[in-house]
Structures are given as structure tokens and as C-alpha cells.
Amino acid sequence: MSKIKEQSINTIRVLAAETVQKANSGHPGLPLGSAPMAYTLWAEHLKHNPKSPKWENRDRFILSAGHGSALLYSLLHLFGYGITIEDLKNFRQEGSLTPGHPEYGHTVGIETTTGPLGQGIATGVGMAMAEKYLATHFNKEGYDIVDHYTYALVGDGCLMEGISYEAAALAGTLELGKFIVLYDSNNITIEGNTDIAFRENVRARFEAQGFETFLVEDGNDIEAIGAALKAAKANQTKPSLIEIRTQIGYGCPAKQGKAAAHGEPLGIDNIKEMRTFLGHHEEEFFVDEEVKTHMESIIQKGVAEEAKWNALFENYAKAYPELASEWKSWHADEEVSLEELYAKYADPAGKKATRVASFEVINEMVKAVPNVLGGSADLAPSTKTYMNGKGDFSAEDYTGQNLHFGIREHAMGAIANGIRVHGGLKTFCSTFFVFSDYMKNPMRLAALMKLPVIYVLTHDSIGVGEDGPTHQPIEQLAMLRSTPNMVTFRPADAKETVAAWEYALNSKTEPVAIVLSRQDLPYLEKTGAEAKKGAYAVAGCEPKDADIILIGTGSEVQLAVEAVKELEKEGVKAAAISMASMDVFEEQSQTYKESILPPHKTKRVAIEAAASFGWHKYTGFEGRVIALDTFGESAPAGVIFEKKGFTVANVVKVAKEVLA
Structure with a gap:
């Protein structure tokens, strides 16, 4: 190893340890152990331009083990992404650019929010899928407009989480050769040595899932790390796992190799000893001028890479002007109108399950929005999410727009995040509503990242019927509605389903869940595009003139109307x-909200075949909620609805009681 490379690696280590120490909070162990692999990747293999962080053809790097964020912030500082020494000193402090875990959209150079273990690697699979689809669609001979890798740095914790199994299995099945996982294998977690709970042969597991695997015995051997990366990049038919054996907390003699290095500051005296051990300058947050010069030379290579790509794209635009125009359109995230579809559901005698209406909307929408990838967790025939004539995305054909996630809801949610955050594509994923529980974490992260992923969640209530309480959602609506920055639509009929899709396709900063019925629902006379306002009057007198206001969602709106x-x-x-x-x-x-629910009109009844939680802010003390605060049961849907009080007669009865 040359002196300048060793200096650079040790600078990353010391900056990370000092960053954690200054905050008196954080995780120094991973940065110290994995600094050599991170430097080797960023300096010698990662195609990126810090001067243009959103360059479309950059390689993506994900720190899946997001607790090691001090490593990433040190890299972003040294490689010129605008993170300053002052930012490092403000690690984990209010309003800083260096929060405890990496946050997409908050800090330049962060490709996705990580922290919940396993989410990063699964999101990376989505990014790699996006790269494959875009490359297949846009590339022409001599014009590899889309040609980049996705790298994820993971730890033992990421690989213990079940989501990593789900995502890796799909990556192997799809032969995502440009997806490369660097495994920081240090055998330590918070509770101690991983032997207490994790003794599997990780490489054998990944090989069984279709990965090529490599082993680097010494995490400080950057030549071996570089050779493994080179070999992994050369294999375009298999994703790769590079296991790199490291010592957690390397360079801190008092703590290296111990659980104590994982999640707490090293201590000032230990950091002083570490600086001596590594031959680093005694001054705090010190970066040698030689290291700065070295880093600047690497940065300029990235600048040159993008300039080369820009020239290639300029020639591509001349040779393939329509594709170049399409490329720009796909990345512009243009507005979508579905206005012509509302009239399709105007027949007052018509009725249709909203999942079926959604299927029709999807297949009309995809004609106008060609850059959509979507699919389900092995449920497309039931959730009605298959895009006819658009092919299946597979190892044999990357042009297909229908995604088959297998029965893997957790990974599906994170993969959808990866597709959307990659850029250039819109995406939806689908399952039965009750199984949204399986992907709660990636849905929450989508909301946190302001990613407009669309979730098609069907079989929305006890209307599931005979499948029984395990398949009948009760609390899920309350869960989604309580998630900040998450929009949940429960359409009353086909026209409201159009409105939900139109809203979702045009969302820029909010993920949208569209919750749909299994059973047929009648077309209601006054429903339509106004559903995009969230709530509106659909029957009876004006709310300001009403003796009583009945509020419904989904299949229960028809009860309110009747x-x-x-x-x-x-x-x-x-x-x-x-x-x-x-x-x-x-x-x-506020004016609009009061026109729909006038404050002086306090006699109100809400009707929803789900938990009552959240409804009382609309019904108040004088109102009532007809809801379901118990689990359902196995019986025909009509029988359960009647038994639980979801009938016109019961709504009328409760309304009279409120009026009385």
C-alpha cells in the first residue's frame, strides 16, 4: 500500500472516530474497520462526480449499515461533496447535515435513507433493477448511455434481517450482474460475538441465491479488495458478494475487535492512542495537504468521466433524437391527466370492484405514462395489477414492465423505493391490504424520503369474507393515516379510483396508498375528480344546511348515500x-374544510369497516362512529357486514340516535 493511500484511509478512520467523539454519540467501530474497503471503492472503482452529485450515470453507493454514518460523512468531506469539518463537528446535532443515520434529500451524496438494517441492501436491488431496465430501453450499439453499478456496504446485522434474504434471492433470480455487495464481516454486534445467534455460511447462502462470491481475508489488504471488486464488475450475469474480514474498531488498541467499539464513543484517551498507532497528526479533525491534493486528483477523474458521458449523450441525441427526448421526459417527472377516464364509469346502473376499476385505470394509464414499472407479491391476478402487453421483467427479458417480486412483501417495498429513488421511472407495488404490515418499514422510509411510490392494496376490509380474520384488515388504515407524509386513498367507486390514481401519479413528495375493494361497488352519481380534494359532498343537501352529516369511505360511502x-x-x-x-x-x-364539515354542524356519523381510531376528530363529542374495533370472522362478506352493523338500516338508526 502506498503512503498516500494509507494516509487517506487513516484520515477517514480518525475523522469518523472524532466525529462520534465530538457528538458523544454514534458508532465508530464500522468506520474504523471498513475504511480500507470504502476508500478502495470510492477512489478506484466508484464512478461519481462530486461536482455533479445527481449525474444520471453515476454509480450508486449505499451504506446499508447506516449506523456507521460517520464513515459516509468522512468520505463525503474528503471527496468534495460539500460536507465541511464544521458539519462533522455538528454530527447528530439539531439541524446539521450530518444526522445520526444517512438521510436522502437532506445531505448531498446520500443515495437513500438507511438505518433500519437490511433496508439498504434491498433498496439497492431496486436501483440495480432500474439500471437494467433503463439500459435495455435506451442503450444502442456504441451508446451505453446507462452503464453503472450499484454497491451496498452491509454488516452482519443487515444480513441477519430477513429482508436481505428476500432481496438477494430476487437479485440472483434476475441475474443483476451490476449489483455488488461489500460485506463488512467483523463478527460483532451490540450483544457481542455473532456466534451467539448467527453461525451460517453467508457466502454459501448467497451462492445458493445465485450470487458470485469472493473472500478477502484481510480487511486492510486494499490490493485484494481491489482485485475482488474488479472481478465482481467483470461478471455481468451474476450479482456479487465480497466478504471482507475486518476488525471492528481497528486502530484503537483498547477496543478493536470488541463489542465496545460498536455503538459508543471511543473516549478521548483512546483516540489519542489511535492517532499514535496509525501515525496520524495529533491535531483534531486534521486533513494533511497531501491527502487533500490526492483527493482532488480523484475528484477530477470523476469530472472527466461525466464530461465524457455528456459528449456521448450529445452524439446520442443526434443519432437517436426521439430516445434522447424520451430520456429527458422520463427524468422530468411530467404531469399526468386521466380526465377522460371518469366518463367511463358514469352509468348510474354500473358497479365494479375498485380493484377491477384500478386494473382498467392501470392499463389506460400505462399508454400515457410509458416509464412505469410495477408488480405484486405473487398476487397480480387478485390485486389486478398486471399491465397487459407490457411483458415481464426477467433475466431473459429486461424490457418487461411487469415486476414479479415473489411472495416477498418486505423486500418488495424496499425495492420499489430503490426503483423510484434511482430516477427516470415511476413505480407501484401491490399486495392484499392486510399484508401491508409486512412492508411497513419501507413504506415509512418512502414517506421519510418523500418518494412518491404507489401502493395498490386490495381486499380492503371484512369484505374479504370467507378468508377470515387473518386476511381481513382492521387497524391498517389507521396505521397508514398516522404515518407522516403518507397519503391514503380509499375510493368509494370506480371514478374515485381514477382520482386516486391521478393524484398518485402526480405526487412529487408523498407516497400514496390506494386501498381497494374485493367486492363490487356501485357507481355513485356525484363522485369524481373532486375526490382529489380528500373529501366532498356526494349526496343530500349542502353540508351547511344539514341536520346531520354522514361521512363514509370506500364501500361504506354507498351506505351513507342510501x-x-x-x-x-x-x-x-x-x-x-x-x-x-x-x-x-x-x-x-381551512375555508374548504369548513365548507365540507361546518364547525356548527356537530351532528355527525362516520362509517368505516375498520378501526374507529382517528375518526373522532371528525365526529366530535356529539357524533358517533360506526366502525370495527374487533377482528372479523370467516363468513360470506354480506353476512359479516350485516352482523357488524354496516347496513343502511343501522346507519339510519344511529343517525336518529345522534339527532335525538
């Missing part, structure tokens, strides 16, 4: 409101 008619026969002025999306309704002006 109950209004029955109440009117008895001289009661009633208004039916479709609350298609609480989240969107809350985004409206």
Missing part, C-alpha cells in the same frame, strides 16, 4: 360526505 335518502323521507336534512383521503383533506384550506 341512508341520506331514507332520512330525507322522514324529513331529516342530511348530507353524505365521501372522505376518500383524510390526508389530502387535511391539506386543503
Whole structure:
């Protein structure tokens, strides 16, 4: 190893340890052990331009073991991404660019938010899938416009989490040869040596899943690391796992190789001893001028790489102007209109399950929005999410737009995040609503990252019927609605389904869950594009004139509409409101919200075949909620709905009780 490379690696180590020490909080162990692999990748293999962090053809790097964020911030500082020494000193402090775990959209150079272990590697699979699809669609002979790798640095914790099994299995099945995993194999977690809970042969597992694997015995041997990276990049038919055996906390004699190095500051005296051990300058947060010069020479290589690509794209645009225009359009995330579809569902005698209406919308939408990849967790025939005539994305054909995730909801959610965060593509994923529990974590991360991923969640209530309580969602709507920056739509009919899709396709910063019925629902007379406001009147008198307001969502809106008619026969002025999306309704002006739910109209009934949690802010003390705060049961849907009080007669009865 040359002196300058050793200096650079030790600078990464010391900066990371000092960053954690200054905050008196964080994880120094991984940065110290994995600094050589990180330097080797970033300096000699990673195609990136710090002067243009969003360059479309850059390689992607994911620190899946996000607790080691001090490593990434040290790299971003040294490689010129704008992270300053002051930023390192403000690690984990309020408002800093260096939060405890890497956050996409907050800090330049962060490709995806990581921290929950295993999410990063799975998101990387999505990025690699996006690269494959875009390369197949756009590349022409002599014009490899899309040609980049996705790298994920993982630890033992990432590989213990079940999501890593799911995602790696799909990566191997799809032969994603440009997906490379660097495994920081140090055999230490918070509780001690991994032998207490993790003794599997990791390389054998990945080989069984279709990966090529490599072993680097010494984590400080950058020549061996470089050779493994070179060999991994050369294999275009298999993803790769490079196991690199390291010592956690390397360079800190008092703690290296011990669990104590994992998740707590090393201590000032130990850092002083580490500087001596590594031959580093005694000054805090010191970067030698030679290291700065060395890093600048590497940065200029990245600048030259992008300049070369820009010239290639310029010639490509002349040779293939339509494709070049399409490339720009796909990356511009242009507005989508589905206005012409509303009229399709205007027949007052019509009825259709909203999952079926969604299928029709998807197959019309994809004609106007060609850059959509979507699929389900082995449920497309039931969730109705297959795009006809668009082919299946597979190792044999990367042009297909239909994704087959297998029965892997957790990985599916993270992979969808990876596809969307990669750029150039829109994406949706689908499963039965009750199984959204399996992908709660990636859905939460999508909301945190402001990624407009679309979730098609069907079989939305006890309307599932005979499959019973294991398949009948109860609390899931409340869970999604309580997630910050997550939009949930539960359409009342086919027209509201169009509105939900139109909203979702045009969302720029919010993931959107579209929750759909298994059973047929009638087309309601006054539903339509207004559902994009979240809530609106669909039957009866104006809310300001109503004696009572009935609020429904999904399949229960029809109950509100019919109950209004029955109440009117008895001289009661009633208004039916479709609350298609609480989240969107809350985004409206106060004036609009009060026009739908006038503050002085306190007699209200909400109807939803799900948990009552969250409804009382709309019904207040004088109102009632007809909901389901127990699990369902196995019986025909109609039987359960009647037994649980989801009938017009019961809505009328409860309304009268409220009025009384």
C-alpha cells in the first residue's frame, strides 16, 4: 500500500472516530474497520462526480449499515461533496447535515435513507433493477448511455434481517450482474460475538441465491479488495458478494475487535492512542495537504468521466433524437391527466370492484405514462395489477414492465423505493391490504424520503369474507393515516379510483396508498375528480344546511348515500360526505374544510369497516362512529357486514340516535 493511500484511509478512520467523539454519540467501530474497503471503492472503482452529485450515470453507493454514518460523512468531506469539518463537528446535532443515520434529500451524496438494517441492501436491488431496465430501453450499439453499478456496504446485522434474504434471492433470480455487495464481516454486534445467534455460511447462502462470491481475508489488504471488486464488475450475469474480514474498531488498541467499539464513543484517551498507532497528526479533525491534493486528483477523474458521458449523450441525441427526448421526459417527472377516464364509469346502473376499476385505470394509464414499472407479491391476478402487453421483467427479458417480486412483501417495498429513488421511472407495488404490515418499514422510509411510490392494496376490509380474520384488515388504515407524509386513498367507486390514481401519479413528495375493494361497488352519481380534494359532498343537501352529516369511505360511502335518502323521507336534512383521503383533506384550506364539515354542524356519523381510531376528530363529542374495533370472522362478506352493523338500516338508526 502506498503512503498516500494509507494516509487517506487513516484520515477517514480518525475523522469518523472524532466525529462520534465530538457528538458523544454514534458508532465508530464500522468506520474504523471498513475504511480500507470504502476508500478502495470510492477512489478506484466508484464512478461519481462530486461536482455533479445527481449525474444520471453515476454509480450508486449505499451504506446499508447506516449506523456507521460517520464513515459516509468522512468520505463525503474528503471527496468534495460539500460536507465541511464544521458539519462533522455538528454530527447528530439539531439541524446539521450530518444526522445520526444517512438521510436522502437532506445531505448531498446520500443515495437513500438507511438505518433500519437490511433496508439498504434491498433498496439497492431496486436501483440495480432500474439500471437494467433503463439500459435495455435506451442503450444502442456504441451508446451505453446507462452503464453503472450499484454497491451496498452491509454488516452482519443487515444480513441477519430477513429482508436481505428476500432481496438477494430476487437479485440472483434476475441475474443483476451490476449489483455488488461489500460485506463488512467483523463478527460483532451490540450483544457481542455473532456466534451467539448467527453461525451460517453467508457466502454459501448467497451462492445458493445465485450470487458470485469472493473472500478477502484481510480487511486492510486494499490490493485484494481491489482485485475482488474488479472481478465482481467483470461478471455481468451474476450479482456479487465480497466478504471482507475486518476488525471492528481497528486502530484503537483498547477496543478493536470488541463489542465496545460498536455503538459508543471511543473516549478521548483512546483516540489519542489511535492517532499514535496509525501515525496520524495529533491535531483534531486534521486533513494533511497531501491527502487533500490526492483527493482532488480523484475528484477530477470523476469530472472527466461525466464530461465524457455528456459528449456521448450529445452524439446520442443526434443519432437517436426521439430516445434522447424520451430520456429527458422520463427524468422530468411530467404531469399526468386521466380526465377522460371518469366518463367511463358514469352509468348510474354500473358497479365494479375498485380493484377491477384500478386494473382498467392501470392499463389506460400505462399508454400515457410509458416509464412505469410495477408488480405484486405473487398476487397480480387478485390485486389486478398486471399491465397487459407490457411483458415481464426477467433475466431473459429486461424490457418487461411487469415486476414479479415473489411472495416477498418486505423486500418488495424496499425495492420499489430503490426503483423510484434511482430516477427516470415511476413505480407501484401491490399486495392484499392486510399484508401491508409486512412492508411497513419501507413504506415509512418512502414517506421519510418523500418518494412518491404507489401502493395498490386490495381486499380492503371484512369484505374479504370467507378468508377470515387473518386476511381481513382492521387497524391498517389507521396505521397508514398516522404515518407522516403518507397519503391514503380509499375510493368509494370506480371514478374515485381514477382520482386516486391521478393524484398518485402526480405526487412529487408523498407516497400514496390506494386501498381497494374485493367486492363490487356501485357507481355513485356525484363522485369524481373532486375526490382529489380528500373529501366532498356526494349526496343530500349542502353540508351547511344539514341536520346531520354522514361521512363514509370506500364501500361504506354507498351506505351513507342510501341512508341520506331514507332520512330525507322522514324529513331529516342530511348530507353524505365521501372522505376518500383524510390526508389530502387535511391539506386543503381551512375555508374548504369548513365548507365540507361546518364547525356548527356537530351532528355527525362516520362509517368505516375498520378501526374507529382517528375518526373522532371528525365526529366530535356529539357524533358517533360506526366502525370495527374487533377482528372479523370467516363468513360470506354480506353476512359479516350485516352482523357488524354496516347496513343502511343501522346507519339510519344511529343517525336518529345522534339527532335525538
